[in-house]
Amino acid sequence: AQSVTQPDIHITVSEGASLELRCNYSYGATPYLFWYVQSPGQGLQLLLKYFSGDTLVQGIKGFEAEFKRSQSSFNLRKPSVHWSDAAEYFCAVGARGNNDMRFGAGTRLTVKP
Amino acid sequence: GAGVSQSPSNKVTEKGKDVELRCDPISGHTALYWYRQSLGQGLEFLIYFQGNSAPDKSGLPSDRFSAERTGGSVSTLTIQRTQQEDSAVYLCASSSPQGWETQYFGPGTRLLVL
Numbered sequence: 001a002q003s004v005t006q007p008d009i010h011i012t013v014s015e016g017a018s019l020e021l022r023c024n025y026s027y028g029a030t031p032y033l034f035w036y037v038q039s040p041g042q043g044l045q046l047l048l049k050y051f052s053g054d055t056l057v058q059g060i061k062g063f064e065a066e067f068k069r070s071q072s073s074f075n076l077r078k079p080s081v082h083w084s085d086a087a088e089y090f091c092a093v094g095a096r097g098n099n100d101m102r103f104g105a106g107t108r109l110t111v112k113p
Numbered sequence: 114g115a116g117v118s119q120s121p122s123n124k125v126t127e128k129g130k131d132v133e134l135r136c137d138p139i140s141g142h143t144a145l146y147w148y149r150q151s152l153g154q155g156l157e158f159l160i161y162f163q164g165n166s167a168p169d170k171s172g173l174p175s176d177r178f179s180a181e182r183t184g185g186s187v188s189t190l191t192i193q194r195t196q197q198e199d200s201a202v203y204l205c206a207s208s209s210p211q212g213w214e215t216q217y218f219g220p221g222t223r224l225l226v227l
Contacts, residue, residue, distance in 0.1 A: 044204075044218045103158060106155035
């Protein structure tokens with residue numbers, strides 16, 4: 001089955017600074033890739049997804065992610081972080097041909113004022 | 114209801130007891146997932162049901178864990194002889210055949226094993 005690695009357990013950035021959260025996947029073919037966010041006390045919400053085509057995808061809340069096949073990566077970025085972005089972020093990979101998805105362990109984002 | 118529901122919302126049990134956690138997916142959703150989220154940990158995949166296919170049980174941590182899905186709808190996750198390390202939030206998610214890429218998560222069941 002496919003798998004996902006999020007190397008950073010916890011990241012702290014200052015409000016207004018740029019953000020990049022790393023995600024590496026393992027899958028034998030072109031995967032479906034996703035980023036979800038879990039705000040404190042909330043459920044998981046889909047931020048963005050990549051299926052095919054343009055490797056730079058835009059999501060909600062000003063987030064974007066870039067699929068790099070050569071690096072098996074799908075890093076999440078935001079140019080300027082807001083305090084409300086503090087949350088847990090999960091990368092997920094889906095396998096083409098079935099509806100199976102696997103999540104990474106998550107990266108907790110803290111935003112300093 | 115409109116979303117995924119889980120019951121109970123909280124469960125406190127004694128070590129060695131069995132517990133059952135229930136998940137009601139969104140009507141019409143054929144895929145159903147169980148995850149475990151331990152304190153300070155990420156989302157750990159447990160089991161995946163897809164329609165009438167055999168479930169993917171590869172994430173179940175031990176043979177004390179089992180799950181079933183009756184009639185392709187409601188699912189029950191059973192933990193036998195609970196241990197303190199089983200304490201976690203157990204999340205259920207479902208997705209539709211047409212929009213399978215978007216999983217809708219329930220609020221979770223917070224399990225505490227004393």
